[in-house]
Amino acid sequence: MVSVIQQFEKRVSFWVERRIPPVNQVELSHREIFILPTRWGVLFLGLIGLLILTGINYQNSMILAVGFFLFSILLLNIVSAYRNISGLYIKFHHSEPCFAGDLGGLEFVVAAREKNHSSIEIGWVPESFNTVDIEKGQSVRFIIELPCPERGRYRPGRMLITSVFPMGLIRAWSWQDLKAEIIVYPKPLESQMVWGQAEGDQQSGKKAMIPGQEDFEGLRSYVPGESLNRVAWKKYAQSGEFYSKEFAQPLTDPEWIDFSAYSVGDTEIRLAMMCHQVLAMNAKRQLYGVRLPGKVIAPDLSELHKNQCLSALALYPEG
Template sequence: MNTPRIRRLWQRAWQAWLQRQPRTDQHTLTLNNLYVWPTRSGWMLAVVLGLLLVGSINYQLNLGYALTFALAGAAAASVWTAHANLAGARLRARVPDIVFAGQAALTSVELDGNDKRPRWALTLRWLDEAEARPAWADIAGAEPVSVAMPWTPPRRGRWPLPPLLIETRYPLGIVRVWSVWRPTATVLVAPAPETHAPALPPPAPASVEGSCHGRGADADGQEVRPYRDGDAPCRILWRKAAQHPDEPSQWPVRSDSTPTAEGPLWLNESDCGHRDPEARRARLCAWVLQADTAGLRYGLRVGTATVPPDQGHVHRHRCLEVLACA
């Protein structure tokens, strides 16, 4: 028997079956998508029941008949109970806005029983990770239960969640009732930022003298003072302040009489100094995080994509999305 070949054929058939399952926003467990299969303990119980039945027939043991059919009845009842433990439940998934390459996306799977019946010993596991640790959950009442399911995407980009397996072996562990769900939710994976990235590049010259949006340049020849609460962001010398992003007291602030002549900061792929495209994106990602932490108004140019200068959480997310998918 060619065991590796049989295993490959089985894996191919299994993957083909998975691909035929539609992706949905939520997954309701019904008769159409719940499957029942005996466990090893179930097969052993079947063998023992067969031996008990043969012995009872051979020796005409009435107590043997009673024991055999009592155990068989309990096993049959456990199959119905295990199926009812999952039937009618509903699953939803919530994913984080964005993660960085190499980090686990902490997905939250919400289990809703749809009724007040308790559901015990539920197991969830991602199917694309052979050594993924399963998560266990119980639904004690009508309130939904959230289960944290970490999943590590392979690399940067926008990735759909892998198939999720939910199963139960409650109450006796002799059968396995299971179902597979393919969520429609996707995870945005940005490049992992460079660990020791250099300082931000200098801003472009301002098109209009005295423009407030472009302020924050070199302090040479200018009157500066330490930052105080309430200072306008356009008076902070952001190139210097970026060296101490977590220490506002170290930020130099331009005095009211000091003129400015700098425009918005442009983060260009050509300024990264790396030949490797992934290394360039890692540096750009680090620069985006630095500029966002410093409150700068910045733009991004990578490949054929251009993000106009802006600032704020939405702009940061847009830049990271471009770096993830460009």
């Protein structure tokens, strides 16, 4: 039974894939729009049946007429639902990268060229949806937030564009693959783990720590295992919580964040640690470069550089 349903779903999605190929932008037309009554539409039909039955049994012409009237309203709802969604222009505009496990924002542009579009819901079932009303000639940019659990290039795939306007009785919808994607950085993993500039031994980690010890820069949450010398005892006396003193290291030689320098953990953990390191370096205004197998990003320090590095981590081993 389950396999029959699965097979059916597979066939449907295959059919949809062929009928509505992925596009960069789309103006919805009858090829891509599907229409079915909602469950309230079905119940409305039941109401019409009840009215017609009442009209017949009480020989009451006008109640019969109300039944016919609501039936024609239901028919016109099909047309209205279709017209409300057809001609809607939609395009994937932009996405802002996020870290794995966070919500990623995908920005879309919808525009109404010839008519108003009311209560259009756009998004992915069942995660997140956005409702927009667009007036004729307007265009609206809006963001749909999606949870992005895994590192990499996340393609949410077919999105649903739907509306039950005007009366919630008929649902018109379309599935569109607008080639939306979002780059998901690894989730930063703070490490006390050792990493060396070269093939350092694990015990020498403390010395090799990049967070400097000379210039006090600020406080951050104490991480168990850190040297007790760095605990901000005064702060502890005030708040009862452990904080570590952070010291900035003066700009010196560029640091290399090197994949091969991590000797433990699988690829994902290493990338997560590297991600944390990139952010730390960036925060400390230290020149840094990234070395991945098959890819080297030369040391630099800028927002753009940071994004490049993180993207490289996100897309590894894609390149």
